[in-house]
Amino acid sequence: MTASPGLDSQPASGGGASGNRWLVLVIVCLAYFVVALDATVVNVALPSIERELGMTPAALQWVVNAYALVFGGFLLLGGRLADLVGRKTVFIAGVVLFTVASALSGLATSAEVLTIGRGLQGLGGALIAPSALSILTTAFNDPSERTKALGVWSAIGAGGSAFGLLIGGLLTGLLSWHWIFFINVPFGVTALVLAMRAVSNSREELPHRSFDLAGALTVTGGLVLLVWTLSNAQAWGWTSPVVLGLLGLGVALLVAFAVIESRSKFPLMRLSVLRIRTLAVANATLIFLTSGIFTMFFFSALYLQGILGYGPIKGGLAFLPAAMGVMVGATVADALTRKIGHVVTGAGGLGLATVGMLLLSRITAQSTYAADLLPGLLCLSIGLGIAFVPITFLATSGVPEADSGLASGIYQTVQQIGGAIGLAVLAVLAANRTEEALGGPSPLPLPDAQVAGFNVAFVGGAVLLAVGAVVFAALLRKRHVAPLVAEAEAARAVDGKPADGKATDGEATDGEPAVRETRAGESA
Structure with missing residues (x-):
């Protein structure tokens, strides 16, 4: 990458002196871990939140959706702001907002305050995630070191979601649901203090600082509408006028965004970046990979709590091997990419994850965790950890440093949208299969019917992961x-x-x- 001078006369590497780059890695991964954690940390705490705040099921879903909605909708904007305003500036702003919003959520005594706090957390996360990844990719120029750094990043991102279930269960069971938010505050303060001292404020050097307001409004509005509609499509009905209308409006806004960017003198997103083959293929593959992750966590959590009857603490601990598996996979990927290359490593990791998903599709209502669920979770998590590293490398490399925040924003946005789409589709297939099993000529007991739906979802997840492996291997050399x-x-x-x-x-x-x-x- 071509270096461009930073705002404060430090190298634009984002890490100041070269000796600080590993400290920079620790700082950005610390912040990103908390962001990834909060995507799932509330899942096992929802029953406790529902009881204490007296929330209806319709209001309860917004504890999850408010975070995902704002986070997914503002990622692209956050990435571009990092390039224009300064990567350190946007990162710190995100950390401050996320930390304050976490405290607000923990102190919430009403559904309205909690929902607002979760939305503000999502906005903070949308500033942190792309700016942090941009800081990382500009700090590590050496290919071997960058692969190692991206391995850590990938493990933090995927493992954070698994640890979210673990930590959420432990804190809810031992203390209260309020602490799943309070725990973010010391992490946020630590990341803030370290970032102020160790991270340099590199940004794109331009003779102008024009901001593409029309592009920002259309892309953010389109992404927010898509995430919101996909999160509620099953409840509203996929063919309902509301869902079709909102999906159509979201797509129309994104088309308008593409038209605006193609004509804008100073676009929010240079569309030419999508012509970089490695970036485009990596992001296309990422859609299938994130579908697999969302499927694993969502349906495995339902199985553990609804079928095996696990409580919050036990259910959280059950995902510890999956979190460790992701980290093991990311560590192994470093050596694999140097030995057999990024393409083979990425496709092989997705292939291993496909096998794991197929193992999960064999569970029954009478299965046990150790004998039936754990092997699939381990195989799937290790495979995903392996695949994440080369895909992240290719999705964030090959662009000028001035576009590193944009590339990071696209990468993070694709993760959210791909996961939301995959989970929404597979949830519908699972629900339909459960209904068929309950109402057929030989109706199954409710637990067996539910697991039959889970099996369909896992098979669908395996197909998506396999398609991702084929796309990655077929389109890259x-x-x-x-x-x-x-x-x-x-x-x-x-x-x-x-x-x-x-x-x-x-x-x-x-x-x-x-x-x-x-x-x-x-x-x-």
Whole structure:
């Protein structure tokens, strides 16, 4: 990546002195862990929240949806703001907002205050996630170090969701649901203090600071409408006028956004970035990967609590092996990408995750956790951890440093939208199968009918993961990835470190011409 000077005369690497980059990694991962944690931490606490605040089921769902809705809708805007305003500035603003919103949620004594607090948490997370990833990718130029850093990032992101269920169960069972929010405050304060001292404020160097208001309004409105509608489509009915109308409006706003960006002199999102082959394929694959993660957590949690009768603490502890599996997979991916390349590693990880999902599809109402659920969870989580690392690398590399926040925003947005779409579709298939099992000529008992629905969802998740593996392997070759490694090696040499000339995907680096070709867009 071409370095551009930071705002405070520090290197634009985002990490200040090179020796601080590992501290920068700790800081951004600490903040991102809390953001990932809060996507799932409330799940096992919902019954306690419902009882204490007297919430209706319709109001209760907004404890989850308010966070996902605002988080998914504002990610792209947060990523671009990081490029224009300053990555450190946006990161700190997000940490402050998220920490204050967490305290507000913990102190909530009404459904309205809790819902507002969760929405503000989502907005803070939408500022933290893309700016943090942008800081990380600009701090690590060396390809080997960047792969290791992205391995940690991937493990934190995927593992944070699993730990959210664990920590949510423990805090709710041992203290109260309020502490699932209060626990964020010391983490936020720590990340804030460290970031103020160790992170440099790099941003895109432009002769202008024009802000694309029309683009920001249309893309944010379109994404918010899509996430909101998909979150409620099953309850409202997929073919209802409300769902079809809102989906149509959301798509129309996104089309309007594309038209505005193609004509804008200073667009919020340069559409040319989507012509970079590695970025486009990685993000397309990410849609299928996140569908698998959402499916695993959602239906496994329903099975543990609804079928096996696990309480909050036991249910949370049951996901600890899955969290560890993701971390193991991400650690293994570092060595695999150097040995067999990013493409084979990513496709292989998705293949392993597919096997894990198929194992989960074999559970019954009479199954046990250790013998039947755990093997699938381990296989699936390790595979997802392996796949996350090369996909994250390709989705955030090959772009000028000025667009690193934008690439990070796209990556995070695709995660949310892909997961929401996949889960919404699979939830409908599961519900339909359960209804058939209950009302057929030989109706099944309720637990068996519910598990029959879960099985369909897991099979659907396996299909999505398998499609992701095929897309990744079919549309990418070693020659597409090699220029990204060459670019990183060139940047490393500029920073005063000798480039080792090793391309992790089996191709010799071709030098600067290959770098320019990648930036122009690696087309099919």
